Amino acid sequence: MPAEITLAAAARAVLLTADPAAKVKAARAAARAWRSGRLAWIFDVPMPGRPARGARPELLPPSRMPKRGRAGSPRTRVAMLHAVAHIEYVAIDLAFDMVGRFGDRFPRAFADDWVRVGSEEAMHFAIVRRRLQAFGADYGDLPAHDGLWQSAEATAHNALARLAIVPMVLEARGLDVTPAMIARFEAAGDVTSGRVLRRILSDEVGHVGAGVRWFESACWGAGREPVPTWRTMIAAGFCGAVKPPFNDSSRSAAGLTRQFYDGLAANGDCQHQQPASTGEGQIPRST
């Protein structure tokens, strides 16, 4: 009888697949296998410190990324789509890392949520990549930045911090910036890209929502109030991305109410662009 395939092994396999098309395939296959009960809810292998990456795109520090310029020209639209494609590519890893790294600390429904998120990220990557290809370009043609995975590394040992930062700051930031991006594509007459981004925006409300729900449940489980806990963690470790304008309606549809982030952006003395790597003393360690 073959050994049982575990959810952790399937998640690890997604993270260790660098080729973009193969990663999409692995993510969707893992999600199908999980939904149909073919993966055991067992966490028997560790997640890698860094996911596998191919030679392209070249990864640069955020400060060295070329400026994209104004909307309208096909070149600028390709640059915007490439940036979105990269975010979605990394988001596949972030979702499966959430499952494989922290799944054993939560009920089974946690795995249901993040496996679904991972398969949606794979679909997002695939549809954005198709838009790039419609422009005669492809994922990997331009440099990309590695900031998202840096946030994952900084929260690798703390589920509460990971939930506070990845879905509730980084993905929430996507809710804020995507409507303007949609408007720029539509103003340039590219309604197809606009439609793709609308689809992504509506799914991302669900991803932020899952983050809020599991963050709140982890807080209640540890006897903490979610809002002050989140605000303390963000103020201590990650200020750069919590800045207006906020998409209040999408945020509140995700359960990320103004109580969480009101006034945070007024804190002008933030030193960190990412969670403090020394976060043990600053970011509560509980889940």
Ligand SMILES: [Fe+2]
């Ligand atoms: Fe996405």
Ligand SMILES: [Fe+2]
């Ligand atoms: Fe997402």
